[in-house]
Structures are given as structure tokens and as C-alpha cells.
Amino acid sequence: MxxxxxxxxxxxxxxxxxxxxxxxxxxxxxxxxxxxLAAQAALRDEIERHPARMLLREITPIGVQGQPGGAGPDGRPRQRLRAAAAAVAPWLGVTGDDLVFVANATTGANAVLSSFRLAAGDEVLVTNRTYGGVARAAAHHAARAGATVCTTALPFPGADAAALVAAVEAALTPRTRLAVLDHVSPETALLMPLAEMAAVCRARGVAVLADGAHAPGAVPVDIPSLGVDFYAANLHKWAFAPRSCAVLWAAPARRDDLHPTVTSWGSGLGWHAEFDWVGTSDPTPYLCAPAGLAFIDEALxxxxxxxxxxxxxxxxxxxxxxxxxxxxxxxxxxxxxxxxxxxxxxxxxxxxxxxxxxxxxxxxxxxxxxxxxxxxxxxxxxxxxxxxxxxxxxxxxxxxxxxxxxxx
Ligand SMILES: Cc1ncc(COP(=O)(O)O)c(C=O)c1O
Missing domain, CATH: 3.90.1150.10 (Aspartate Aminotransferase, domain 1)
Incomplete structure (x- = not known):
């Protein structure tokens, strides 16, 4: 330090x-x-010196065109994306295996909402403070399943944690399957009593998608202690990663049934494989996520x-x-x-x-x-x-x- x-x-x-x-x-x-940005520029230079070697052999062992990814010079597949996840994980109280990178919190939330099995008549709970893009995504995916979105009004200003938890609890019905809850509320900026909110949902058998867009790097985050099912969080805001960079965490029992919104070569090979290769893209924001967090330790x-x-x-x-x-x-x-x-x-x-x-x-x-x-x-x-x-x-x-x- x-x-x-x-x-x-x-x-x-x-x-x-x-x-x-x-x-x-x-x-x-x-x-x-x-x-x-300098770390990212160095990585981009490294990629451009031999794009195929970096993108097809160094980032992830997921192969393209039906072939397994190539090995590194030592004969072992390179896992630089997994290594980056492992470096980020301690900031969130988890291990690298518990995380996948996604382009942004919106993409992470959409992966959950498009994967979550809703049936006609089911309800998804959001709040009047849910980020607009995420609330629209919830409405879109619920409508495709014949489910509905219910919006509960969270008291503001002046509400204490108990009042916020009570508002969520009162809005749960026997049909509620999934609640979308913020860690840091996007408009009011309140650090929400997420663990307490998740607890009332869990007690009623309701899964929780936590939106942590404003949390990593801004406030302490210990995902396991929150008791949520899914946690989507940006690293390109308060964790100083280059745009765009976010992570998605899911409880172990949820991972087999969680899929990115883009299906590619990793389909059917487990959630790392599915999320780690969603087609050719720039991996440098993900690979630089550790540099963003190191900046907090080293420069701040x-x-x-x-x-x-x-x-x-x-x-x-x-x-x-x-x-x-x-x-x-x-x-x-x-x-x-x-x-x-x-x-x-x-x-x-x-x-x-x-x-x-x-x-x-x-x-x-x-x-x-x-x-x-x-x-x-x-x-x-x-x-x-x-x-x-x-x-x-x-x-x-x-x-x-x-x-x-x-x-x-
Ligand atoms: C609570 C919340 N969720 C999601 C988002 C969307 O973030 P992104 O545009 O990086 O996906 C934001 C953006 O500020 C936000 O405040």
C-alpha cells in the first residue's frame, strides 16, 4: 500500500x-x-503483431470453426481471459471461475433476462428506480414469455433501509419469479440494502438479478454475502477498466442455464466457453480490467x-x-x-x-x-x-x- x-x-x-x-x-x-489506456495500447500492439496468435490461441481455448483453440508455445492452451477474471475476482469476494466478462451491465442483465425461464402469467419485479435500459429489457423478455413486469415504487427521499425492504416485500406476489434490484440506485445514488431485499425475495422463492453497474470500485462488494442469484456489474465506471468492460456472476446452480445473448462456438460447452467467445471482438478492455483495479492500489x-x-x-x-x-x-x-x-x-x-x-x-x-x-x-x-x-x-x-x- x-x-x-x-x-x-x-x-x-x-x-x-x-x-x-x-x-x-x-x-x-x-x-x-x-x-x-497505456496498458491497453500495449496489448493492442501485441495483438496487432500477430492477430491470429493472440485472438485464437492466447485469449481463450475455445476453438473456432469446430477446432479446439490452439496451444501456446509450451503446448498448453492460453487462458488470458480467465487470468483477468481471476485478478478481478478478489475485489468482488469471488474466484475467477465465478465470473464471466460481458460488454457492459446492460449485456449482462440481458443475458440473465433472456435465459431465465419465465412462463405465461409469471411476474418480474422491477422498481420505479430500475435503470431504464434494464427495465425495458425486463419488459421485452417478459413479454416474449407471456409474463408481466410489475413495478414497485421505492420511497424517496428520506426512506431508511427498512422502508425500502418493506416496499420490495410488499410487491412480491405468488407469481413473482424474478426481482431486478439495484446495488447502487442509478438516480437516487443510494447504496441499497440489497442483501436484506434479496433475503425477502429468497424467502418467497424469488430469484434476484442484482444490478451492480455503479458498485465495483465505488463501494465494497462481496457478492456471496448478498444472497442474490445473478450479479451484473460494470468495471468501466468506478473500477477504471477501459470501455467497455463488465462482469456477470451467477450462483453455481444457475450457470448451466445461463447463456449470453450471442451464441457462438462455445455453445453447449459450459458457461465459460459460452461467454468467453461471442465472436471476434476486442478483448483488451477485459484483459485490462486488472490494470484498472491495480491503478486504485498503485496510484490512489x-x-x-x-x-x-x-x-x-x-x-x-x-x-x-x-x-x-x-x-x-x-x-x-x-x-x-x-x-x-x-x-x-x-x-x-x-x-x-x-x-x-x-x-x-x-x-x-x-x-x-x-x-x-x-x-x-x-x-x-x-x-x-x-x-x-x-x-x-x-x-x-x-x-x-x-x-x-x-x-x-
Ligand atoms: C443501474 C444501472 N444499470 C445499468 C446501467 C447500464 O450500464 P451500461 O450502459 O454500461 O450497460 C447503468 C448505467 O449508468 C446504470 O446506472
Whole structure:
């Protein structure tokens, strides 16, 4: 473990980020560190020196055109994708064999939703906070089976963990087969009581697909302790992997019946084979996932130091901004990780169009990338607190917002 760096703007040179801009939206589109991009460039060079050797013999032993993959110089098949999974796994409390790489959280969720055996009349539970793309995928796959999607409203703001768990429990019916639940809620940014939610589902025989798009690298993740059936998570956000890179975990009993949305040569050969080769693609984001996590240890002083900075900045900002704008701050501290959603003064408007207008104004007039969301019509600012952000970034945005409130 290295000495923790001084977090904030002075770390910007570790990224390509424009120093003239304020980037406060790592949660929506993560910024890849230069060190990770360099590792990816080196890998691409290695591939291009002999593309067939790398892609057909080094990445995975899954053969193409009906032949088993070729062996390495030592006569043994190369398993670089599996080695990358093994390096990522400890961050999630699992082993490499428990993981497969997928292009993104959306792809992982779709693999689960398209594989899960639903029958006519079955129900899939989502919440009013489920990420829109995933909710649409649930509706699509449910409809194909004649099943329906039920949406439960999660209380916000001010709900504690017990109220959130109760909302999920109350929405389960004898027909519910699968619940799609967030680890970190995409709009409210709340660190959800996922293990408790999963427990009430399990008690009713309902499988859980956990959406961890915002979790790895942002908050501690120990998948086995969550008691879920499936866990899909991005590494190209908070885990600093190059785009695009995500993992999918499934409970051992679920793996035989879990298939990627793209079927290829690994079909019928087990879930590693099925997911590890979904046709020719660029494997470098997956192979660089370990470099993204190593960046946290080597350049940022380790996960504890990073999370202390991110969480501290997020929490402090929420408290200060609510005081500044005289708005209630109702979120329990343990439900805040590296992101926080803060209410904005009602005078800024309401609804999705007002959110987009404010977001665009911040970017085009002030070079600020900030995530402005309409949650139940009210405007909220979802702050992504990353290593390169500091109090001055927050103050810059707040004073620009104040100028808009003054009609500036
Ligand atoms: C909760 C949640 N799930 C899924 C996604 C989709 O991620 P991706 O576009 O990388 O698939 C997002 C994106 O921000 C998200 O917030």
C-alpha cells in the first residue's frame, strides 16, 4: 500500500480529462486513467503483431470453426481471459471461475433476462428506480414469455433501509419469479440494502438479478454475502477498466442455464466457453480490467483511501449544499457511497426537460459536466465524487447554479 495521494484536481494529469473543464459525472461515463489506456495500447500492439496468435490461441481455448483453440508455445492452451477474471475476482469476494466478462451491465442483465425461464402469467419485479435500459429489457423478455413486469415504487427521499425492504416485500406476489434490484440506485445514488431485499425475495422463492453497474470500485462488494442469484456489474465506471468492460456472476446452480445473448462456438460447452467467445471482438478492455483495479492500489493509495475521499466529498457536499439552498437533507449516511444525489432549489424548474436544459447549460456555458436528474419531477444533482474531484469543483458548480437562480 502506498501513501495516499492528495486527492482532487492535482490528480487530473493521471487522466486525459480536460483541465479547463469540471468533470463531475464519473458515474455516468467513467474516465479511464492514462496508465490503463497505456496498458491497453500495449496489448493492442501485441495483438496487432500477430492477430491470429493472440485472438485464437492466447485469449481463450475455445476453438473456432469446430477446432479446439490452439496451444501456446509450451503446448498448453492460453487462458488470458480467465487470468483477468481471476485478478478481478478478489475485489468482488469471488474466484475467477465465478465470473464471466460481458460488454457492459446492460449485456449482462440481458443475458440473465433472456435465459431465465419465465412462463405465461409469471411476474418480474422491477422498481420505479430500475435503470431504464434494464427495465425495458425486463419488459421485452417478459413479454416474449407471456409474463408481466410489475413495478414497485421505492420511497424517496428520506426512506431508511427498512422502508425500502418493506416496499420490495410488499410487491412480491405468488407469481413473482424474478426481482431486478439495484446495488447502487442509478438516480437516487443510494447504496441499497440489497442483501436484506434479496433475503425477502429468497424467502418467497424469488430469484434476484442484482444490478451492480455503479458498485465495483465505488463501494465494497462481496457478492456471496448478498444472497442474490445473478450479479451484473460494470468495471468501466468506478473500477477504471477501459470501455467497455463488465462482469456477470451467477450462483453455481444457475450457470448451466445461463447463456449470453450471442451464441457462438462455445455453445453447449459450459458457461465459460459460452461467454468467453461471442465472436471476434476486442478483448483488451477485459484483459485490462486488472490494470484498472491495480491503478486504485498503485496510484490512489488503495481502495480504503479512495473510498474515504469519495464518500467524504459526497457526504460533505450534500450537507453543505442543502444548507446553502435551505433544503432538507434526509439521506442516511450509510446509504451514501461514492455518489450522492442532492436536491436542487425548486426555482430551477422541474421535469426532464428542465433537467436537460440545466445540464446542457452547465456544459455549454460553463464547461461543467454534472448529472442533473428529474426524480419524481423535482431536480436533483447526482454528484459523482471521484479521486480527481474536490470541494472546489463542487463550489464551482454551486456558484454557477446560484448565478442562474439570480437570473444570470
Ligand atoms: C443501474 C444501472 N444499470 C445499468 C446501467 C447500464 O450500464 P451500461 O450502459 O454500461 O450497460 C447503468 C448505467 O449508468 C446504470 O446506472
Amino acid at each position: 502506498h501513501t495516499p495521494p492528495r486527492f482532487g484536481r492535482s490528480l487530473l494529469p493521471l487522466w486525459s480529462l480536460d483541465p479547463a473543464a469540471t468533470y463531475l459525472n464519473h458515474g455516468t461515463v467513467g474516465a479511464t486513467p492514462l496508465a490503463v 493509495g488503495g481502495r480504503e483511501a479512495l473510498w474515504a475521499h469519495n464518500h467524504g466529498l459526497a457526504w460533505r457536499s450534500a450537507e453543505r449544499l442543502c444548507e446553502r439552498w435551505n433544503l432538507p437533507w434526509l439521506t442516511p449516511r450509510r446509504m451514501v457511497g461514492s455518489m450522492v444525489s442532492v436536491p436542487l432549489p425548486p426555482a430551477l424548474g422541474h421535469g426532464a426537460a428542465a433537467a436537460t436544459a440545466l445540464k446542457d447549460w452547465l456544459l455549454f456555458e460553463h464547461s461543467i459536466e454534472a448529472q442533473i436528474l428529474a426524480i419524481d419531477e423535482a431536480l436533483w444533482w447526482r454528484i459523482s465524487a471521484q479521486a480527481y474531484n474536490d470541494d472546489e469543483d463542487i463550489e464551482r458548480v454551486a456558484s454557477v447554479i446560484d448565478s442562474r437562480l439570480r437570473g444570470g
